[in-house]
Amino acid sequence: MKYRISANVIRRLPRYLRRLTLMERQGVERTSSGDLGERMGLTASQIRQDFNCFGGFGQQGYGYRVGDLRSGISSVLGLERTLTAVVIGAGNLGRALIINFNFAECGFELAAAFDTDPGLVGTALRDTPVLDAADLPAYLASHRVDVAVLTLPKKYARDTALAASRAGVRGIWNFTGIDIDADLGDTIVENVHLSDSLLTMGYYLRGASKEEA
Amino acid sequence: MKYRISANVIRRLPRYLRRLTLMERQGVERTSSGDLGERMGLTASQIRQDFNCFGGFGQQGYGYRVGDLRSGISSVLGLERTLTAVVIGAGNLGRALIINFNFAECGFELAAAFDTDPGLVGTALRDTPVLDAADLPAYLASHRVDVAVLTLPKKYARDTALAASRAGVRGIWNFTGIDIDADLGDTIVENVHLSDSLLTMGYYLRGASKEEA
DNA sequence: TAGATTGTTAATCGATTAACAATC
DNA sequence: TAGATTGTTAATCGATTAACAATC
Numbered sequence: 001m002k003y004r005i006s007a008n009v010i011r012r013l014p015r016y017l018r019r020l021t022l023m024e025r026q027g028v029e030r031t032s033s034g035d036l037g038e039r040m041g042l043t044a045s046q047i048r049q050d051f052n053c054f055g056g057f058g059q060q061g062y063g064y065r066v067g068d069l070r071s072g073i074s075s076v077l078g079l080e081r082t083l084t085a086v087v088i089g090a091g092n093l094g095r096a097l098i099i100n101f102n103f104a105e106c107g108f109e110l111a112a113a114f115d116t117d118p119g120l121v122g123t124a125l126r127d128t129p130v131l132d133a134a135d136l137p138a139y140l141a142s143h144r145v146d147v148a149v150l151t152l153p154k155k156y157a158r159d160t161a162l163a164a165s166r167a168g169v170r171g172i173w174n175f176t177g178i179d180i181d182a183d184l185g186d187t188i189v190e191n192v193h194l195s196d197s198l199l200t201m202g203y204y205l206r207g208a209s210k211e212e213a
Numbered sequence: 214m215k216y217r218i219s220a221n222v223i224r225r226l227p228r229y230l231r232r233l234t235l236m237e238r239q240g241v242e243r244t245s246s247g248d249l250g251e252r253m254g255l256t257a258s259q260i261r262q263d264f265n266c267f268g269g270f271g272q273q274g275y276g277y278r279v280g281d282l283r284s285g286i287s288s289v290l291g292l293e294r295t296l297t298a299v300v301i302g303a304g305n306l307g308r309a310l311i312i313n314f315n316f317a318e319c320g321f322e323l324a325a326a327f328d329t330d331p332g333l334v335g336t337a338l339r340d341t342p343v344l345d346a347a348d349l350p351a352y353l354a355s356h357r358v359d360v361a362v363l364t365l366p367k368k369y370a371r372d373t374a375l376a377a378s379r380a381g382v383r384g385i386w387n388f389t390g391i392d393i394d395a396d397l398g399d400t401i402v403e404n405v406h407l408s409d410s411l412l413t414m415g416y417y418l419r420g421a422s423k424e425e426a
Numbered sequence: 427t428a429g430a431t432t433g434t435t436a437a438t439c440g441a442t443t444a445a446c447a448a449t450c
Numbered sequence: 451t452a453g454a455t456t457g458t459t460a461a462t463c464g465a466t467t468a469a470c471a472a473t474c
């Protein structure tokens with residue numbers, strides 16, 4: 001049990017979880033660092049190192065039981081404790097998340113969405129009520145909200161994040177495409193920059209064709 | 214000029230580009246590794262190392278001209294050469310990308326979207342025509358498409374990726390939430406797992422409150 | 427010129443890989 | 451027991467940081 005787990009390891013945990021969930025569904029009951037490494041493109045060594053950050057999930061000479069490993073990692077991520085989220089901005093992206101994204105599988109309950117569109121306010125999207133954005137401050141004051149999902153226009157991002165943070169929201173999942181680097185105290189901000197991912201792929205694509213030429 | 218640029222450096226380039234674009238808009242004309250590092254939370258050393266992978270963008274004793282640096286990085290990413298993309302699946306997420314995502318800024322032209330919904334086929338979403346998914350093979354055969362954006366249901370992901378790859382598509386930007394690890398030759402797959410990002414934040418959120426308790 | 431800041435080399439740090447004794 | 455595979459320590463590799471001469 002290491003004192004401090006590196007961010008690299010933490011960022012691999014969701015991948016492990018995903019793969020193990022898949023294997024469990026496929027009926028695979030047993031695995032080993034070698035087997036898992038092959039499936040995931042990692043070395044057996046790295047996998048054993050990673051798992052040993054949290055104390056032995058495995059059994060010498062046998063390997064790992066898929067179910068135990070999955071629930072062990074799930075527990076390291078804290079998934080048995082459900083946190084509460086609200087989506088702020090029910091445009092296309094907000095709706096996509098509300099309707100398609102599996103918050104529960106990530107240990108979150110999606111309690112409500114907020115929007116300014118009078119045509120949306122009062123409706124529900126797949127069991128999630130859409131409330132008036134004007135009522136957000138009152139809502140945050142009276143409900144425990146752990147995470148605010150920002151899917152509203154860029155220009156409101158900063159102020160909304162600041163207000164949410166001051167109202168006790170502890171995490172901001174930010175899809176607005178701008179970096180929120182205001183002083184939010186110890187509110188954690190996870191900036192999702194889809195463009196980073198496409199730009200990176202673009203680099204490799206263009207590089208690849210350059211070598212051909 | 215290093216022989217091989219590490220993936221770590223490449224993944225930082227979009228962040229540099231974003232920040233420099235912002236600074237340019239704000240009218241900042243000049244910067245230094247120290248200044249930029251402070252703005253971005255990186256060390257001056259690292260920034261100089263990163264930039265020197267591509268040959269000096271700066272001037273000793275002066276620093277970097279923001280515009281030059283931005284266009285230098287833009288050029289490293291290959292943004293002057295436009296690639297072509299199509300979105301496959303015009304549900305909420307697909308529409309969110311078509312309508313809100315700035316493909317042009319990432320060096321892509323969004324040529325078309327594909328869906329099976331007869332109510333959508335034939336319409337246009339912000340200048341992007343929505344075509345019948347049944348015509349996708351014919352389209353790929355007759356148009357150069359560099360990247361397919363997968364925003365369709367999970368179950369079609371693998372087959373669609375395979376078909377696209379065989380039809381000459383060189384990159385798959387995959388939002389379906391499953392890892393596509395079929396043998397796609399040298400087609401590059403960029404899997405976007407939004408859940409990874411939320412799970413990671415969840416880990417830190419839960420950890421933070423544990424320490425409080 | 428003097429001051430500032432790069433480009434680049436050297437030192438440190440951390441992460442990955444290899445090796446192997448422990449043990450199921 | 452013999453074979454397999456972990457947990458863990460040691461070795462390697464790469465990435466970040468520090469230092470400093472070059473130079474604008």
